[in-house]
Amino acid sequence: MTNPFQTLSYEPALESLGNEFFDIVQPATFPQHILHFRNDALLPVLGLKSEAASNRHFIEFFGRFQGTQSCLALRYHGHQFGQYNPYLGDGRGFLYGQVRGVDGHLYDFGTKGSGTTPHSHAKDGRLSLKGAVREALAGEILHYLGVPTSRCLSLIETGEDLQRDDEPSPARSAVMVRQSRSHIRFGTFERLDYYDRPDLIKALLDFAIACYYPELWKEPNPYPLFYTELVKRVAQLVGRWMAIGFCHGVLNTDNMSIVGEGFDYGPYAFIETYNPYFTAASFDRLGRYSYRNQPNACRWNLEMLQRPLSKVMPLSEMAAILESFPEFYTQAYEGMLLKKLGFLTLPPSSARDLVGTTLEFLLITRINYHQFFDALKQKFSKHWYHNSTHIVEDLSPLVSGEQQSILKNWCEFYHWILGKHTLEEIEQIEQQLWAYNPTVTVANSAIEIIWEAIDRENDWQPFNSFLQRLRHPNPKNE
Numbered sequence: 001m002t003n004p005f006q007t008l009s010y011e012p013a014l015e016s017l018g019n020e021f022f023d024i025v026q027p028a029t030f031p032q033h034i035l036h037f038r039n040d041a042l043l044p045v046l047g048l049k050s051e052a053a054s055n056r057h058f059i060e061f062f063g064r065f066q067g068t069q070s071c072l073a074l075r076y077h078g079h080q081f082g083q084y085n086p087y088l089g090d091g092r093g094f095l096y097g098q099v100r101g102v103d104g105h106l107y108d109f110g111t112k113g114s115g116t117t118p119h120s121h122a123k124d125g126r127l128s129l130k131g132a133v134r135e136a137l138a139g140e141i142l143h144y145l146g147v148p149t150s151r152c153l154s155l156i157e158t159g160e161d162l163q164r165d166d167e168p169s170p171a172r173s174a175v176m177v178r179q180s181r182s183h184i185r186f187g188t189f190e191r192l193d194y195y196d197r198p199d200l201i202k203a204l205l206d207f208a209i210a211c212y213y214p215e216l217w218k219e220p221n222p223y224p225l226f227y228t229e230l231v232k233r234v235a236q237l238v239g240r241w242m243a244i245g246f247c248h249g250v251l252n253t254d255n256m257s258i259v260g261e262g263f264d265y266g267p268y269a270f271i272e273t274y275n276p277y278f279t280a281a282s283f284d285r286l287g288r289y290s291y292r293n294q295p296n297a298c299r300w301n302l303e304m305l306q307r308p309l310s311k312v313m314p315l316s317e318m319a320a321i322l323e324s325f326p327e328f329y330t331q332a333y334e335g336m337l338l339k340k341l342g343f344l345t346l347p348p349s350s351a352r353d354l355v356g357t358t359l360e361f362l363l364i365t366r367i368n369y370h371q372f373f374d375a376l377k378q379k380f381s382k383h384w385y386h387n388s389t390h391i392v393e394d395l396s397p398l399v400s401g402e403q404q405s406i407l408k409n410w411c412e413f414y415h416w417i418l419g420k421h422t423l424e425e426i427e428q429i430e431q432q433l434w435a436y437n438p439t440v441t442v443a444n445s446a447i448e449i450i451w452e453a454i455d456r457e458n459d460w461q462p463f464n465s466f467l468q469r470l471r472h473p474n475p476k477n478e
């Protein structure tokens with residue numbers, strides 16, 4: 001029987017741009033192929049039914065790479081921790097086909113851990129199993145929390161022993177395939193500028209707009225519109241990360257997608273308390289990508305992108321567009337935070353006050369960021385509408401004795417906001433709380449526990465049950 005992944009609607013999209021953009025490479029051959037995760041939720045958009053794809057199909061296609069697609073190691077550079085690095089590129093992965101989804105969008109299959117390429121620079125081209133598990137979890141968590149992201153389609157353990165500086169070694173190996181909207185990075189454009197190729201910058205930009213922003217392609221001058229839309233999407237992306245307490249860890253320009261989707265999750269982490277200085281990557285000693293610096297880092301990356309794009313459109317125009325970043329960001333951040341607090345909309349001044357009061361409360365009390373929202377969701381009741389003492393009583397276990405008065409202030413404010421709604425609306429607030437706050441604990445310790453079970457006992461049950469619970473965020477309505 002033909003492998004159903006072989007018969008998808010592939011398009012030679014990026015390949016059609018010519019070989020200036022990639023190197024054709026050979027996948028590694030592995031001693032073992034154990035499929036640990038297949039993301040069936042991603043199959044419908046590809047036009048596939050779960051039953052049509054067996055585990056063997058996954059392994060043949062995404063572990064042995066027995067497809068007819070070319071393996072394109074993409075060329076890119078980037079600014080890493082502020083320094084330009086021309087020695088980047090797909091060093092352990094390749095673009096393995098672009099598929100037209102049933103929704104009309106183009107999707108990339110991008111591998112990670114699939115062998116060396118001309119960009120590996122003495123590294124092994126491999127991915128550790130822990131790295132694969134962590135990236136798979138990040139994609140699913142972010143997706144189910146409503147944040148645009150690449151997602152893991154397939155995770156296969158490959159039976160090699162890896163030497164790693166940041167993990168106990170030998171470490172188990174894996175190859176994963178991520179499905180994403182695009183693998184074109186800000187750094188893909190930066191590289192073309194480094195080689196002084198305005199012709200290729202224009203070709204790539206035209207391609208990106210036609211492919212990923214088709215509605216803008218019809219406009220008489222799509223370039224500034226593209227930059228505006230990208231600024232907006234990136235601001236929204238980082239606004240949502242901030243609201244859910246996500247810290248990407250390595251916001252280099254080579255990890256920034258041209259469609260404003262998050263991807264490439266290495267040392268990411270979730271904040272525990274509302275600590276603006278929290279950093280996810282141990283090697284980020286100066287805190288360049290700390291939690292609070294993420295919006296600025298993304299804004300800076302958008303500024304770096306202006307250099308190559310200035311070969312196609314005026315720099316001053318882009319600079320003016322970027323001025324709107326803070327506004328887009330604040331809108332997205334506050335909007336998401338309000339949803340986590342139960343509100344789809346509030347009058348602007350109440351919204352600002354509630355966000356401000358809540359952040360101050362979280363900062364001073366240092367209570368667990370996720371537990372706070374979880375408690376709000378779990379304990380919320382109609383009684384809260386009538387009397388703020390019910391709120392205080394329900395939430396008081398969250399804080400210590402001396403912090404009760406700070407809690408009381410916050411509860412009174414929340415009660416005042418509730419009082420501006422009708423009883424009917426109170427029910428909707430409860431529903432928002434359940435819809436926008438995860439049922440699973442998204443703490444680093446939870447991810448570590450999942451990994452430890454795999455590491456020590458090869459027990460994948462915690463991993464699978466976590467994903468299962470993540471997909472059903474609202475047990476109250478079940």
Ligand code: AMP
Nearest residue numbers: 088089090091092120123124125126264
């Ligand atoms: P990352 O930190 O994963 O975004 O990777 C930064 C750069 O290092 C990219 O060019 C990667 O392809 C490359 N790289 C990271 N790990 C490896 C590895 N084990 N083998 C080859 N290249 C790697």
Ligand code: MG
Nearest residue numbers: 254255263264
């Ligand atoms: Mg990267």
